[in-house]
Amino acid sequence: MATTGAIELIPKEVEAGKARAVQTRFFQLGAILFFIVAAAITGILLFYRQILAQDLDTVETEAARQEATIADLADVETKVISLQDRAIAIPNLFSERNYFSVALSALSVSKPSGVDMTGLSMKTDERELTVNGETLNYNLLSQFLDNLTDPKLGGTLFVEAGLTSVNLDPRTGIITFTIEATMKGNGLRKPLPERSAQ
Amino acid sequence: MAATSSALNSILQRPEVKAYGLPVLLTLTGLLLLGFLAWPTWGGIGELREDIVAEEERIVSLKEKVEDLLNFADQQTLLDDKFTIFERAVTLESKIPDLLTKIQDLSEDCNLSVKTLQYSGEGGADGATGRVRPIRVRYAAEGSFTNLSCLTTALEMSSRIVDVESFQYRSSRSESGVLRLSPDLIILGYYTASPVLNPDNPITFSFTSPAFLQTETILGTLK
Numbered sequence: 345m346a347t348t349g350a351i352e353l354i355p356k357e358v359e360a361g362k363a364r365a366v367q368t369r370f371f372q373l374g375a376i377l378f379f380i381v382a383a384a385i386t387g388i389l390l391f392y393r394q395i396l397a398q399d400l401d402t403v404e405t406e407a408a409r410q411e412a413t414i415a416d417l418a419d420v421e422t423k424v425i426s427l428q429d430r431a432i433a434i435p436n437l438f439s440e441r442n443y444f445s446v447a448l449s450a451l452s453v454s455k456p457s458g459v460d461m462t463g464l465s466m467k468t469d470e471r472e473l474t475v476n477g478e479t480l481n482y483n484l485l486s487q488f489l490d491n492l493t494d495p496k497l498g499g500t501l502f503v504e505a506g507l508t509s510v511n512l513d514p515r516t517g518i519i520t521f522t523i524e525a526t527m528k529g530n531g532l533r534k535p536l537p538e539r540s541a542q
Numbered sequence: 543m544a545a546t547s548s549a550l551n552s553i554l555q556r557p558e559v560k561a562y563g564l565p566v567l568l569t570l571t572g573l574l575l576l577g578f579l580a581w582p583t584w585g586g587i588g589e590l591r592e593d594i595v596a597e598e599e600r601i602v603s604l605k606e607k608v609e610d611l612l613n614f615a616d617q618q619t620l621l622d623d624k625f626t627i628f629e630r631a632v633t634l635e636s637k638i639p640d641l642l643t644k645i646q647d648l649s650e651d652c653n654l655s656v657k658t659l660q661y662s663g664e665g666g667a668d669g670a671t672g673r674v675r676p677i678r679v680r681y682a683a684e685g686s687f688t689n690l691s692c693l694t695t696a697l698e699m700s701s702r703i704v705d706v707e708s709f710q711y712r713s714s715r716s717e718s719g720v721l722r723l724s725p726d727l728i729i730l731g732y733y734t735a736s737p738v739l740n741p742d743n744p745i746t747f748s749f750t751s752p753a754f755l756q757t758e759t760i761l762g763t764l765k
């Protein structure tokens with residue numbers, strides 16, 4: 345049985361060569377296109393960076409101009425900052441201040457005449473206060489102790505007062521004593537004055 | 543040399559080199575451009591944009607600060623007046639020696655005879671409030687209880703702020719039997735170092751701020 349087939353006039357090698365030539369062409373065009381796009385992207389980015397660098401230069405110049413203006417006002421700024429520092433610090437200093445005059449006043453009003461305070465010791469933020477004294481009369485010493493915690497006298501400050509030592513000098517009749525008094529918590533502090541109304 | 547040139551020539555004349563040489567070269571060049579120029583440039587652009595935004599924000603802050611300072615400059619007289627009062631209360635570091643003079647004056651006003659008046663170092667860090675620092679002065683004198691009470695009150699009312707840290711006295715009797723007290727006080731004065739100016743630090747102070755008004759009121763009660 346005879347078979348028939350299409351007669352191929354163009355040799356297969358020639359067709360394959362044409363196809364390769366087309367592929368090569370595409371590859372060449374693709375490569376050129378890729379290069380152009382890459383170059384364009386690079387160029388645009390470089391150009392954009394250049395513009396941004398100029399913009400940065402401009403804003404830096406402006407910032408430097410502002411800094412120079414601030415530097416010209418350094419004297420004003422120094423005073424403003426100094427005021428600011430002090431405005432923050434001073435109320436703190438006063439709210440934590442111990443007014444020892446309060447203790448001296450409380451002792452003074454509590455002390456009967458005939459009693460001498462020969463020594464005194466107190467420290468910031470310590471509630472204990474030590475008083476050394478002399479008198480010729482035990483009753484006056486007792487009265488002094490009572491007065492220290494009397495709400496109308498020393499009791500405005502002291503919550504407790506006790507003798508830690510009493511000695512009588514038989515030659516002179518002088519009674520020397522030591523009292524330890526305990527102050528109220530924050531008893532030496534004063535409230536801050538009210539702010540002036542605006 | 544001639545042999546090398548001839549070999550190179552024969553390579554360039556090959557059909558595959560003619561067909562693919564230039565495209566491969568262009569592709570490689572494109573990749574090199576993207577990898578070694580475009581990509582780093584893109585990164586640099588990001589940084590530049592961030593820098594510009596940051597600098598623009600900084601300019602806004604600087605302009606606000608300039609405006610604030612100009613406002614204060616417009617109120618120069620008021621600023622100077624307040625500064626004088628506040629600076630008297632808490633002095634500059636350079637004026638620390640005035641503290642001794644002030645204590646001596648107060649002491650003399652209260653008829654106390656000063657025996658010792660000397661610096662005993664800076665106060666501890668716990669006594670510091672911001673840039674305000676304490677400095678200790680040891681004070682010893684001679685006088686009566688009334689004189690001492692007077693001094694204590696005067697120190698508390700002084701327009702130059704001083705605190706008493708430790709208070710004690712001993713006493714002795716004169717030949718006439720009068721009790722003479724020998725007070726020994728540790729006094730704290732306060733000072734500030736000159737501020738270090740930084741253009742980027744904003745001005746947060748105002749003459750109407752509660753802290754300023756409070757301080758002004760406090761200082762108004764002092765002599």
